[in-house]
Amino acid sequence: MSQVAEKAPDVRGGTAPLPAGTLAAGASALALVVIGTLAVQIGYAVAGGTLSGSCRSIPGLFSSKPVGTKIVHKPIVGAEGVCHVVQGFQSGWETALLLAGLLIGASAIAIGFWRYRTMPSKRMREQMIAGAVLGIQAVVLSALLFWFRRGALTTFVNNFFNVEALHGYYGAFVHGAVITLFLAFGGEVGGIIIGLTLSVFTLSNRRSVRAPARAYINFFRGTPLIWQLLFFYFGLAFAFRLNLSTLQTALIVFSLNTGAYSAEVFRAGIQSIERGQMEAARSLGMTYLQAMRYAIVPQGIRRVIPPLMNEFVILIKDTALITVLGLELGQRDILDVARSGVSDTFNGTFWIAAAAGYLIITIPLIRLVNAVEQRLRSGLTGIVGL
Amino acid sequence: MNEDGSLVRLEEIHKWFHDLHVLKGIDFAVDPKQVVVLIGPSGSGKSTLLRCINLLEEPTQGSVWFDGTEITDIRTDVNKVRTGIGIVFQAFNLFPHKTAIDNITLALEKVLHLSSDEAHERAIEELKHVGLEHKANAHPGQLSGGQQQRIAIARALAMRPQLMLFDEVTSALDPELVKEVLDTMKDLATQGMTMVVVTHEMGFAREVGNRLLFMDDGKILEDGAPQEIFDNPSDDRCRDFLSHVL
Numbered sequence: 001m002s003q004v005a006e007k008a009p010d011v012r013g014g015t016a017p018l019p020a021g022t023l024a025a026g027a028s029a030l031a032l033v034v035i036g037t038l039a040v041q042i043g044y045a046v047a048g049g050t051l052s053g054s055c056r057s058i059p060g061l062f063s064s065k066p067v068g069t070k071i072v073h074k075p076i077v078g079a080e081g082v083c084h085v086v087q088g089f090q091s092g093w094e095t096a097l098l099l100a101g102l103l104i105g106a107s108a109i110a111i112g113f114w115r116y117r118t119m120p121s122k123r124m125r126e127q128m129i130a131g132a133v134l135g136i137q138a139v140v141l142s143a144l145l146f147w148f149r150r151g152a153l154t155t156f157v158n159n160f161f162n163v164e165a166l167h168g169y170y171g172a173f174v175h176g177a178v179i180t181l182f183l184a185f186g187g188e189v190g191g192i193i194i195g196l197t198l199s200v201f202t203l204s205n206r207r208s209v210r211a212p213a214r215a216y217i218n219f220f221r222g223t224p225l226i227w228q229l230l231f232f233y234f235g236l237a238f239a240f241r242l243n244l245s246t247l248q249t250a251l252i253v254f255s256l257n258t259g260a261y262s263a264e265v266f267r268a269g270i271q272s273i274e275r276g277q278m279e280a281a282r283s284l285g286m287t288y289l290q291a292m293r294y295a296i297v298p299q300g301i302r303r304v305i306p307p308l309m310n311e312f313v314i315l316i317k318d319t320a321l322i323t324v325l326g327l328e329l330g331q332r333d334i335l336d337v338a339r340s341g342v343s344d345t346f347n348g349t350f351w352i353a354a355a356a357g358y359l360i361i362t363i364p365l366i367r368l369v370n371a372v373e374q375r376l377r378s379g380l381t382g383i384v385g386l
Numbered sequence: 387m388n389e390d391g392s393l394v395r396l397e398e399i400h401k402w403f404h405d406l407h408v409l410k411g412i413d414f415a416v417d418p419k420q421v422v423v424l425i426g427p428s429g430s431g432k433s434t435l436l437r438c439i440n441l442l443e444e445p446t447q448g449s450v451w452f453d454g455t456e457i458t459d460i461r462t463d464v465n466k467v468r469t470g471i472g473i474v475f476q477a478f479n480l481f482p483h484k485t486a487i488d489n490i491t492l493a494l495e496k497v498l499h500l501s502s503d504e505a506h507e508r509a510i511e512e513l514k515h516v517g518l519e520h521k522a523n524a525h526p527g528q529l530s531g532g533q534q535q536r537i538a539i540a541r542a543l544a545m546r547p548q549l550m551l552f553d554e555v556t557s558a559l560d561p562e563l564v565k566e567v568l569d570t571m572k573d574l575a576t577q578g579m580t581m582v583v584v585t586h587e588m589g590f591a592r593e594v595g596n597r598l599l600f601m602d603d604g605k606i607l608e609d610g611a612p613q614e615i616f617d618n619p620s621d622d623r624c625r626d627f628l629s630h631v632l
Contacts, residue, residue: 274477277479279475279479281493283440283442283473284469284492284493284497285466285468285469285493285498286493286496286497290497294496295481295492
């Protein structure tokens, strides 16, 4: 089939100075607040100079210790960076940016919402509305920033955005990410195997086959994962004299838990396949299990790929619970690395670093799930040859 | 064949769906090479009756004999029996994740245990019969309804069944696609296949069928040569039904 390059006509119509201007006002208000604030921060970071002069006037950046008869002021770790961030926020530049954002944003809101109904073309109306909506975002953001910089800025920035506090922990974080991914992958693979098997049991017509699978699923869905980890590690592992490491335990419990959830996902997927597929397979002489294996499950699996991937994202975050089992040095996952960093340095920047670590892993996956869902919904059969 | 020379015999078949009495004592036998057409208003039990023949529906009471075996006996291997009875559905029910040819070879390999070469060869042969060997590698989603239904017929025939069941196989098709499927069925009848056909295509019933059954309310009310029944229906409900569809 030859593809004809033809495009649907653009019928949104032309624009005019007023709607175009409103859109520009809304967009520039938001840009002033967001990009402007970033620029000020970068400016102060690059050109802020060394720790001297004005920085000394910021309370909390120096620790004072009596040495002999004198009191010695020593800068805290990362004092320079913290000083620049604080100064940037409190600078006149920032005030001007936020005020400009407020004013321009407010006028975009006023004009946009006041006049959008009178616009003669669809494009103009959309520009008016978009300008007003961007204006709202600019106003809300700059109001928040005004409020924020009047708070305990120095303490907050030092406690959560003091990058120098992380110094020496980067390797540990990377290793932690490997552990997190290992646990999530292992748990997901084990969970898929358990879940697929259980789902076939739960679909049986025979109550005696269904009941144990249901009991298993209800138990693992009905109790907290953290309870399962603790009970397995401190209870069952001893009772059965299993000599298991923390990570082995975690891998088993994550598999068992994910198995229960993915069993439900698979069951829903299999049940969503039209009855006629089973009838067609059975009427060709296949046994129930053959029909499942060759006709039903392959179709069901395709439908459950997005929910399974979502479950994987959830599992990545749930692996953080192993911290309750007490981890040794080489076993630490992302969150446990952060926890030990906080207790070593009394600085909360590690929590932010941990969040960033999880996001770096999960956001690409979340985007991938959305893409796959889109593709499945668009009716194109098969993803990557499946 | 059964002792009485028939290929299929139904004896006193009753079917309840919960408290709904769908089949109310069905007795009939199909002889080899017969083309039996089953007509009747919707909800009369035609499809249920058809599906009782290959035990897609289990009769609540009564017995079904096929080729000398009582297949309603619980000790009968139903899967084995079904390989001798092909069925084609209204909704085609092709496996959408498999190509046309894989739809056909699947059961040949997994149920009849043919080698993949033998299965392939037989599948091509059946595709040729329905005139679709050039679509062997197409997925069902890429085929028209008529083509899908012909593939479904080929899939059933590849099992080399002794009996073919057709459950309103043209009802889901666009009008211009009905003919190609009916022609395929006509060919099959000419070749001597034993067929039971549930249909609303009265032209087909008259032209191809050599026996017509009229069902209503779970009972067979007319049983005879199509021409006779069309020209001179003895049952009132049958007359009424025919006056609406003819």
